[in-house]
Amino acid sequence: MRARRFNPLHLAGWLFADMLLVLALVAMGDQGDPQAAEARPTPPASSGKPAPSKSPAHKGPRAVTRTPVKVSIDAAQGDRDRIEMRLRAVTEKYRGRQAAFVLTFGRNSDPGAGGAYAHQVNSLLTKARPDMFRNATTRDFWKGAATGGHADLEIYFYTYAN
Numbered sequence: 001m002r003a004r005r006f007n008p009l010h011l012a013g014w015l016f017a018d019m020l021l022v023l024a025l026v027a028m029g030d031q032g033d034p035q036a037a038e039a040r041p042t043p044p045a046s047s048g049k050p051a052p053s054k055s056p057a058h059k060g061p062r063a064v065t066r067t068p069v070k071v072s073i074d075a076a077q078g079d080r081d082r083i084e085m086r087l088r089a090v091t092e093k094y095r096g097r098q099a100a101f102v103l104t105f106g107r108n109s110d111p112g113a114g115g116a117y118a119h120q121v122n123s124l125l126t127k128a129r130p131d132m133f134r135n136a137t138t139r140d141f142w143k144g145a146a147t148g149g150h151a152d153l154e155i156y157f158y159t160y161a162n
Contacts, residue, residue: 061160062159063158064159074149077116087129094155095132096131097132097158098136100136102156103139103156104118104138104151104154107150107151108148109147109148112142115140
């Protein structure tokens with residue numbers, strides 16, 4: 001009768017599972033604590049003098065909103081000035097916010113032309129609103145339509161836990 005020998009290869013699965021668990025714990029530990037930002041006490045009011053006004057500081061970790069802001073533009077493909085002007089107009093009320101990523105759907109009957117239009121719109125975002133779209137991730141998509149010259153944008157902005 002032959003005795004079974006120990007084979008270290010059998011432990012590879014357990015080693016992989018343990019390493020994955022450590023990686024998950026490190027990733028979770030890297031996240032900020034949004035409740036700690038809420039627990040900060042406010043300083044008491046001073047003796048009758050109004051406090052100097054400051055711009056509100058962001059508290060807590062930065063996150064991305066789950067619900068996009070949806071806007072649309074109409075401008076002929078190739079009319080860069082009109083596209084830029086329309087982008088400024090539809091994003092005016094969101095001035096001061098910073099976009100995390102933008103999904104742009106170019107409408108056209110041809111998928112290639114629709115994707116090209118979405119790409120053109122995305123290439124003009126930082127020119128239209130540099131502070132809003134700086135370092136934003138963009139994606140170009142096609143959406144079927146009878147005519148071109150129309151784009152639907154879904155903008156996901158950054159937010160802060162308070």
